[in-house]
Amino acid sequence: MEHLKQEVLEANLDLVNKNLVISTWGNVSGYDAETKLIVIKASGVNYNKMTIHDMVVVDLSGTIIEGDKLPSTDTPTHIELYKAFSEKGVCGIVHTHSQFATSWAQMGRAIPCYGTTHGDYFYGEIPCSREMSAEEINSEYEKNTGKVILEAMSHTDCIHMSATLVRHHGPFVWGKTPTEAVLHSQVLEYIAKMAILSELGFPSIHPIPQVLEDKHYNRKFGPGAYYGQK
Amino acid sequence: MEHLKQEVLEANLDLVNKNLVISTWGNVSGYDAETKLIVIKASGVNYNKMTIHDMVVVDLSGTIIEGDKLPSTDTPTHIELYKAFSEKGVCGIVHTHSQFATSWAQMGRAIPCYGTTHGDYFYGEIPCSREMSAEEINSEYEKNTGKVILEAMSHTDCIHMSATLVRHHGPFVWGKTPTEAVLHSQVLEYIAKMAILSELGFPSIHPIPQVLEDKHYNRKFGPGAYYGQK
Amino acid sequence: MEHLKQEVLEANLDLVNKNLVISTWGNVSGYDAETKLIVIKASGVNYNKMTIHDMVVVDLSGTIIEGDKLPSTDTPTHIELYKAFSEKGVCGIVHTHSQFATSWAQMGRAIPCYGTTHGDYFYGEIPCSREMSAEEINSEYEKNTGKVILEAMSHTDCIHMSATLVRHHGPFVWGKTPTEAVLHSQVLEYIAKMAILSELGFPSIHPIPQVLEDKHYNRKFGPGAYYGQK
Amino acid sequence: MEHLKQEVLEANLDLVNKNLVISTWGNVSGYDAETKLIVIKASGVNYNKMTIHDMVVVDLSGTIIEGDKLPSTDTPTHIELYKAFSEKGVCGIVHTHSQFATSWAQMGRAIPCYGTTHGDYFYGEIPCSREMSAEEINSEYEKNTGKVILEAMSHTDCIHMSATLVRHHGPFVWGKTPTEAVLHSQVLEYIAKMAILSELGFPSIHPIPQVLEDKHYNRKFGPGAYYGQK
Secondary structure, rough: OOHHHHHHHHHHHHHHHHOOOOOOOEEEEEEEOOEEEEEEEOOHHHHHHHHOOOEEEEEEOOEEOOOOOOOOOHHHHHHHHHHHHHOOOOEEEOOOOHHHHHHHHHOOOOOOOHHHHOOOOOOEEOOOOOOOHHHHHHHHHHHHHHHHHHHOOOOOOOOOOOOOEEEEEEEEEEEEOHHHHHHHHHHHHHHHHHHHHHHHHHHOOOOOOOHHHHHHHHHOOOOOOOOOOO | HHHHHHHHHHHHHHHOOOOOOOOOOEEEEEEEOOEEEEEEOOOOHHHHHHHHHHEEEEOOOOEEEOOOOOOOOOHHHHHHHHHHHHHHHOOEEEEEHHHOOOOOOOOHHEEEEEEHHHOOOOOOOOOOOOOHHHHHHHHOOOHHHHHHHHOOOOOOOOOOEEEEOOOOOOEEEEOOHHHHHHHHHHHHOHHHHHHHHEEEEOOOOOOOOHHHHHHHHHHHHHOOOOOOOO | OHHHHHHHHHHHHHHHHHHOOOOOOEEEEEEEEEOOOOEEEEEOOOOEEEOOHHHEEEEEOOOOOOOOEEEEOOOOHHHHHHHHHHHHHHOEEEEEHHHHHHHHHHHOOOOOOOHHHHHHHOOOOEEEEEOOOHHHHHHHHHHHHOOOOOOOOOOOOOOOOEEEEEEEEEEEEEEEOOHHHHHHHHHHHHHHHHHHHHHOOOOOOOOOOOOHHHHHHHHOOOOOOOOOOO | OHHHHHHHHHHHHHHHHHHOOOOOEEEEEEEEEEOOOOEEEEEEOOHHOHHHHHHHEEEEOOEEEEEEOOOOOOOHHHHHHHHHHHOOOOOEEEEOOOOOHHHHHOOOEEEEEEEOHHHHOOOOEEEEOOOOOOOHHHHHHHHHHHHHHHHHHOOOOOOOOEEEEEEEEEEEEEEEOHHHHHHHHHHHHHHHHHHHHHHHOOOOOOOOOOOHHHHHHHHHHOOOOOOOOO
């Protein structure tokens, strides 16, 4: 658990280095599959002053297990995602308001796969969740945010697609570790910028051919993957 | 007063760190509610060389109380705002020409609330002041700049909406402290960028639903706020 | 002359700090009104390794007076401008390919005065030079570049308007000193970015009212200027 | 060979400094004309931890000659290019997913020569390779990527045009040395940004006149070149 707290702290701080957050925004959590406990950033803490003492441990009911601060207000969203995705191996979740990914969330648009940079990490378009109802917003908003993410992901494998844009809000991104979830957040921001530039420069653009998407994703993550070292 | 001078100095220097000003541009002031005195940056001073001696103390009539330099030419604008807003708790004002917020001012457009990042800090659209008349420009221009900001804010609470774009010019932003006013300036620039990107990527975009705006603003600043630590 | 060489060196290096040049691009020169000599960067020198020995002294005929390197290929352009402008007090010239100003040059468009940030430094629109003929390009190209700049400036005071975009190429900018010319280059890049953003966000934008332009320019540089310290 | 390995290492690290890559993306190789051996970055290595031991030596058949890691998956693409271009003096190749150049690749568009910054380095428009067939993608994809680059370059001299955009993917760029190839990658990204800005600001833009393109390219690289030192 101490190891996970340290990784979650470093992953949070890395959001600043990668220009994905400012002020107190965003949060990273990590999940320990054995104890079923979550380490998450405390709510409203400034990254400039963040220490290991700003890491809060909660269980899947949201009860604080360790730490003297309140966890991120987005904790119920993280919990919903871990409940659904941890069996598949998701043990890290990141939420940011990074500028280009958030702009797509504001547009209410899924990000089409316009290139192999996208296809190298995300299989298919990055989904955007539906409009939430007044009831979903007014009661258990953060839990319901998790539920609309799961709805947007209902036909999609969470290992092949590790991000969803929450409509009007911003991205939630995950990975096998908190560190990987930060990398996926950085890649999402990168491709979100290129996708809008590509549309501005060529309005009749189409997503890349399926065969190319399959090739790129599979050479990194498929059964015969040959990218990287053995 | 020495404490306030130090805070105003640091807030001015923070504008550079946050990429909100270059050269001698922009200014931060702070207001001491007890003595009704304002600390403000001296006019035309370069941020590279700024010290505590570039902080000038003036009263609400604009008379220099302390300091051997001339205060910012925008001092009469700050004075108008403190006269109107200090009772509500506004004790810090920032003016910048930050690039995206200033671009909206140049367009002469209010910034619609296109996402929760906006709604987390600013309740409703960021107003843009009306065209000033030749008379208002040629006589007491800086005081009249304050007056058109107040006119743009006439139906709006200055605590819930802490910024106005001065048409053709740039943003004036405020907060409970100089430090908070700098944060609001940084957030304004951030959302101004995302708003233009969102319109370019989805020209038929609409502001977010009122219920979502209420939810986000109130969970941070409403009576039952639950963001951050107690 | 040693003092001027030092200032020109520092002004050249400052182009890198201000993100206005990469590699060996761009150049700053300074003019000594007494001796009628020009200090200019040597041609093709990388900013990473630049020293005082890369500053070349030439006279107004282009003859090398001091230094063992070849001066910038743009030297004849600088010479044309000093011949025309030095009487008015211009003693510094900068050429860059800064990205937003150069994009306007590529468009072949003058930059309209869309805001007071522009009006604070440049009185009226930033001119763009006309298409050069094949003859002008094939013979004495760099001298003719100077001539088309002067043509674009023929009805304009070089103190009130300190920049011209060379069509298809990039900005030439000047000031009373090399240091001021660098500042003007930085401001030009800043307003060039805001001008394109303003047009993208509000295609029917118009330049600011003349009375506002006069007010802003004159409060800094007019007879009754009151910006800055006495 | 040790000297080349060191240069290739430094060229790879320079991609990070120049903001052309993140994470493990991209790669630089160098070619030794005497031994006909290639030094290339190992596959999937993070730039933060890269050392000389991540440089792999392969021959033109792709066989590993030195090094205990697998070479970049893009090695077959590099090999195709060296086979075709090394006789002309190409001894360095760079592949990145730099954001603006990759956006043009995603658009599937060649980059027109809209200014002299482009013309100073690249003679004519930067080509974009054709769509690859399913067969070309599914079998020997990386080798076929090299082949479609060569096809796009079939009527073009590889010294005068040192880059091709691989459709849907990103730029491959070359030079006489790995260091020069990195410079060309940086310039490509710079002009790719200005080209999209220029189109957005002036949709009816045309490429620069041929006479101007000839002038700029030739004053740097033609028989009577006079840019730089002798």
